[in-house]
Amino acid sequence: MSIKKLSKAFNIYSGEKPLSGALRLLYIGLLVYAVMMLFFLLMFSITSDKDLEIKKIGNMFFPLSVMMINFIAIGTTPIEDKSFTFAKFVRTLPDSFNVYKNAYIAKALLGFIVMIAFELIVFAVSELFTHHLMFGVCGIIISLSGIMIYNAVNEVISLIKNKIITAILFGAWSIGFMVVVFMSVYMLTDIVPVLLIAAAAIVFFVIGMAINFKKMKKEWVK
Amino acid sequence: MKNSIKLTDVVKKYKDFTLGEINLEIPCGFSTALIGSNGAGKTTLIDVMCRISGKNSGDITYFEKYKEADDNYVRNNIGYCASNNFFPAEWTSKNVAEVMEVAFDNFDRKKFVQLCEKMKLDTPDSKKKKKIMKLSDGNKMRLYLAAILARNTKFLILDEPASALDPLMRDMLCDMFREYLAEDEERSILFSTHNIADMEYATDYAVFMANGKIVEKGFVEELKEKYALVHGSADILSKVSDRLISYTGNKTMFEGIALTENRSQLEKYDIAIEVPTLQQLSVGILRKAEKDNEVK
Numbered sequence: 001m002s003i004k005k006l007s008k009a010f011n012i013y014s015g016e017k018p019l020s021g022a023l024r025l026l027y028i029g030l031l032v033y034a035v036m037m038l039f040f041l042l043m044f045s046i047t048s049d050k051d052l053e054i055k056k057i058g059n060m061f062f063p064l065s066v067m068m069i070n071f072i073a074i075g076t077t078p079i080e081d082k083s084f085t086f087a088k089f090v091r092t093l094p095d096s097f098n099v100y101k102n103a104y105i106a107k108a109l110l111g112f113i114v115m116i117a118f119e120l121i122v123f124a125v126s127e128l129f130t131h132h133l134m135f136g137v138c139g140i141i142i143s144l145s146g147i148m149i150y151n152a153v154n155e156v157i158s159l160i161k162n163k164i165i166t167a168i169l170f171g172a173w174s175i176g177f178m179v180v181v182f183m184s185v186y187m188l189t190d191i192v193p194v195l196l197i198a199a200a201a202i203v204f205f206v207i208g209m210a211i212n213f214k215k216m217k218k219e220w221v222k
Numbered sequence: 223m224k225n226s227i228k229l230t231d232v233v234k235k236y237k238d239f240t241l242g243e244i245n246l247e248i249p250c251g252f253s254t255a256l257i258g259s260n261g262a263g264k265t266t267l268i269d270v271m272c273r274i275s276g277k278n279s280g281d282i283t284y285f286e287k288y289k290e291a292d293d294n295y296v297r298n299n300i301g302y303c304a305s306n307n308f309f310p311a312e313w314t315s316k317n318v319a320e321v322m323e324v325a326f327d328n329f330d331r332k333k334f335v336q337l338c339e340k341m342k343l344d345t346p347d348s349k350k351k352k353k354i355m356k357l358s359d360g361n362k363m364r365l366y367l368a369a370i371l372a373r374n375t376k377f378l379i380l381d382e383p384a385s386a387l388d389p390l391m392r393d394m395l396c397d398m399f400r401e402y403l404a405e406d407e408e409r410s411i412l413f414s415t416h417n418i419a420d421m422e423y424a425t426d427y428a429v430f431m432a433n434g435k436i437v438e439k440g441f442v443e444e445l446k447e448k449y450a451l452v453h454g455s456a457d458i459l460s461k462v463s464d465r466l467i468s469y470t471g472n473k474t475m476f477e478g479i480a481l482t483e484n485r486s487q488l489e490k491y492d493i494a495i496e497v498p499t500l501q502q503l504s505v506g507i508l509r510k511a512e513k514d515n516e517v518k
Contacts, residue, residue, distance in 0.1 A: 008324045008325075011320060011324050012325050015309075015312075015313045015317035015320070015321055016317065016320075017320070088269075088272075088274050088302075088304045088308065089304070089308050091273070091274045092272050092273075092300070093297065093325050093326075094294045094298050094325075095294060095297075096292065096297070097292075099325075221276050222275065222276055
């Protein structure tokens with residue numbers, strides 16, 4: 001598995017080079033975050049305790065924006081389902097399943113890199129110009145770990161064939177996940193449990209990836 | 223004669239449809255039309271050939287020696303194109319060129335640009351490039367074809383390439399098929415269609431499908447010798463109908479297809495016997511297949 005292969009696979013699946021894909025993703029993330037912040041800055045500029053409100057809003061949008069980047073990152077590799085006609089193109093490529101696997105890994109890595117870059121930019125801008133964020137490195141690690149766990153559990157949920165049950169589980173899990181991540185980001189400040197969460201997230205990510213590959217391999221030969 | 227692909231006893235089963243058993247050889251150096259009505263199994267057969275779908279049983283051999291479609295030689299030398307949504311809707315010709323370049327070693331960007339210009343499409347270098355979603359169905363197919371024809375392949379497998387094209391473009395497509403075959407004698411083309419009239423000029427070999435099975439196949443010239451087009455006044459129909467494999471008619475006249483081996487018996491009556499066009503042959507053969515299926 002080389003960077004070149006990952007880059008090639010990402011290009012095939014997304015139609016753009018990884019760097020332009022990453023920049024586009026970062027641009028969208030920052031733009032949405034800035035628009036949201038601007039809106040609430042204007043809204044709370046008329047309140048008496050505006051500093052506190054802005055601080056709250058800024059902190060709330062931070063993990064939300066990270067999650068949004070993750071969703072967009074998934075969107076940059078549009079097809080993982082053979083029922084889409086584009087999958088026929090993918091299926092007829094030389095070494096097609098490995099291209100798929102590499103695209104999956106490339107997508108995940110790129111998503112994480114963009115999320116870290118986004119977090120660092122927002123963190124720096126917030127600290128310098130607007131407000132102090134209520135969390136530091138621990139919060140960043142938790143939000144990233146949360147995304148990894150979230151995706152892995154989604155892979156497990158996708159194995160259920162009943163679409164109604166899948167939809168209910170997906171909804172409940174998404175809401176529950178967001179609550180837990182928000183709480184953890186603000187409450188956990190000790191590095192040891194945070195590192196344990198990060199380690200668990202890596203295990204979850206690998207399991208989720210293995211489930212996805214197994215599921216897709218079946219699709220490939222069906 | 224060499225084959226580009228050979229299928230032996232291939233069966234693909236779905237809940238409500240079964241393809242096969244299919245025994246078929248696509249000859250090298252020619253353009254083959256896969257003809258059948260909607261739902262006959264043309265796309266399923268193509269999907270099985272390209273290993274987009276797996277088969278339940280049977281063997282497929284590519285280029286006379288490869289058993290796996292996923293072999294890199296096979297993948298690099300087959301140019302496959304689906305009938306629609308082959309590339310994501312938000313892509314432009316630039317995305318297509320970039321992806322084809324990284325995906326296939328034998329993609330020629332210069333040729334792609336030339337083909338785009340020839341087919342009046344945005345080139346990858348055009349300042350303003352339309353997204354695929356903004357293109358008409360015909361232009362989408364032109365773009366797919368430009369992408370496939372820009373690769374140096376040995377075998378094109380095209381699913382309904384002509385359906386969305388205007389008559390002029392269909393004519394151009396026939397010429398492109400001829401040029402493609404002329405460049406290398408080991409090349410061949412398989413395309414599916416249910417509208418053969420405009421593609422007759424590009425068809426050397428024809429395979430007729432109905433209800434998941436192959437009902438007839440052969441070189442067009444041989445099929446035209448094997449079958450004859452018969453037409454005459456309606457009052458004669460009752461006398462010759464048992465000699466016709468299929469026919470249609472009204473109160474005044476009838477038209478049908480017969481085997482030429484029955485020519486001498488048919489000539490006793492006041493009817494015209496002519497060489498059929500591929501379109502007339504298709505209608506006759508497929509009508510018979512439908513009738514046989516109804517009897518079953």
